[in-house]
Amino acid sequence: MTTPNVETDVSNASGWRFKLGGCIFGFTFALWLVIPLAASLGTPAARMAALTGTIFVANKVLQLASIAVMGKAGFQQLKAIVFGHAKRLAPSKTVGPIRHAIGLVMFCLPLVWAMLGPYADQFWTGLRSNIWQLQVLGDLLLIASFFVLGGDFWTKVRALFVRTA
Template sequence: MAPPDSTANWRFVAGVSVLALAMVLPLLALLVPFLGLPVAQSALIAGALVAGAPEVLMLLAVALLGRQNFDRIVGAAKKFLFTTFFSTPVSRGRYYAGLAICLLSFIPLYVAGYVPSWMPADNGRIAILAAADLAFIFSFFVMGGEFWEKFRRLFVWEGKV
């Protein structure tokens, strides 16, 4: 039996690390407003973290891993997400908890729009509104695959039900 190729092992570890970094970078954009930079610089840095750098890092990960390993890792991640959030039916309690999170996530938006004096100033307001947006997105995953199907049907005209 031949010894393992250290170059292939190094490339695999580096490729997985770059792939993980590409997935984390957009989350780091949420921290940019707290740096206290001017608005133009904050927008440029956040835009690069969300739209530019992850794509470049994905290409680098494909180059390091090779197309076959990259497709295998992405396929395993999609399979895990699908079986965890979409294919298994959720309990009534989990569904209603997700629905409550979804509805409660609108409260900070209405407070900021109609009674802005109740909201903290500057970065506190941004943090609260960003948390409300993330809670809204999270609620879709909590409600499970059956909710995704209900949501999809809102946008598809089928004639009769």
């Protein structure tokens, strides 16, 4: 019984199998773009539901196929590439007082606006516009605040849900 050569596996990971598996893996995510395209073309709801289910199943099959094509070494390399970029996006552990204050404003402003907005319409009609772009901007502001507030913020939020913290 022979043991696999690690150097050969690593060299195969950067070859045609890795590239083909990466293309298949990328295609699984691009396949989801067919749904909004079909919706914009006026596809009936029953066909949209069938299309969504078919894409869901095909997505899982194609992801498994891409892993099989890449092999273990290629999949490990793909994970290293993806999580290498994800680690750069992780929020810093501690932040300064100015960054913390800016993050808290970014965090609280969309929440307070969403909570008090419907009541503002009762007292001042027309103050709050229902433009979906402003609503998306508020959501993006809330998400960006998590990165501005840093990693310690998550520890503080988690402590709210732990009784003994």
